[in-house]
Amino acid sequence: MIGRIQRPxxxxxxxxxxxxxxxxxFALHHLSADLAPSAWAAAKLRTAQAELSTGESQPVHNVVEHQPPSVPNGCWLGMVVPKRHARRAVTRTLLKRQIRAAFAATAGIPPGLWVVRLRSPFDRQKFPSAASDALRQAARDELAQLLDRALKPPPKREAAT
Structure with missing residues (x-):
């Protein structure tokens, strides 16, 4: 299962x-690491250790640190689909669904954080409908090619003799 990146x-x-x-x-960014540790867990720990001003000290409860639902070597996906490139919410939703489907259908994705960013709008003259089958197919094909290129091993350089 692929997790969702949610924190800025x-x-x-x-x-x-x-x-x-x-x-x-589209542009595809990758970072082979896990999610950043939560900053607010440290703040909760300080609050739990502080003394209360109500007189007699009360027992300090152990704070359960919130852990993101991560697998140590999990795959996390984030999507950036700005309004300036996809004006209609229907189009933004369609593109996000296609991005998730492309990642789910691709085998062998290395673990880490992945972000797919829409970097330019689809031509409204070619795709007048906000959620047409033609737009869905065009996005699906382009995302499949994008992932294939990203997962292909880099070509080996020949040593200079």
């Missing part, structure tokens, strides 16, 4: 890296 700090870490693969409309 995780998006920032991945998008700070150069894109691993690009197509006409």
């Amino acid at each position: 700090v995780d998006f920032e870490r991945v998008l700070a890296r150069p894109s691993r693969s690009r197509s006409a409309h």
